[in-house]
Amino acid sequence: MTENPTRLDGEVAVVTGGASGVGRGIALELGARGASVVVSDIDDEGGAQTVAAITDAGGTAAYVHADVRNADELRLVVETAQSQFGPVTTAVVSVMAGNGGGRIWEHDLADVRAMFDVFVFGTFSTVHTFGPALIDTARSGRAARLLLVGSEHSLGVPPHVFAASAYTTAKYATLGIADTARRDFEGTGVSVTLLTPSWVRTEKVLDLVRSSPELAQAIEPHAQNTRDVARAAVDGLLRGDYITATNPVMRAFVIEHARDVMTAVQMLPEIAEADYAHDGTGDASRCPVIGHF
Known part of the structure; x- marks a missing residue:
């Protein structure tokens, strides 16, 4: 029998x-696919509800109160996860704060x-804390994914969305964290995927839609169901996508x-191959300044 990938x-x-x-949608999807899931949040009631939904469907889950800005809680x-279920093979970093x-x-x-x-420090802090556990898992020969x-x-900057400059800036920073994490995890066996959904029918978005016919008309035609986005997220994670756009x-x-x-970049003059400090190989020895540190 072939193992289901x-x-x-x-x-x-x-x-x-x-x-x-x-975050809840992805936790439910992971549980539905057989993973044991440790859910964390500062919303204890909501976290307990997510765990209940996973276990009621026959899955295995636990909840831990954790603020992504608090390394001890992370x-x-x-x-x-390690004591109750075993080595961590998948870490999902989902954060939300304000509307921006x-x-x-x-x-x-x-x-x-x-x-x-x-958004920024919390995401960085979570990768900082979860990263070593994923590396240990990969070193043992198991899959490890972020x-x-x-x-x-x-x-x-989405032109079809009202101005949300703080939110856009914070989420754009997530791309930078994903790119640096991908570089930093190179050679460790840990894959890094960035999920980039548009409007998703989360509880918060549905409240927004219900609050105004104008917003409903603007959002609903483009919104996707949370379950569909979660399924795409896990599929992309398992494929090892660089970016999963939904x-x-x-x-x-x-x-x-x-x-x-x-x-803009192509307007720069080409230089001799020997002068390239960064040629895409990831060979840090070619950096002209690294030898000075």
């Missing part, structure tokens, strides 16, 4: 932000600082953004 039987996953939204997530709506000068800077503390939950905002609505603006970047 979409199943995760015997694997162990940790999921931050698993009490609601996309370590407890890993320790709980408005143009740059319209934001309250205290709100922006708080949002960045969760999934960062970004957004279409991680790939540019919604065709983002295609045009992301391509346009990439084209603008390429146009």
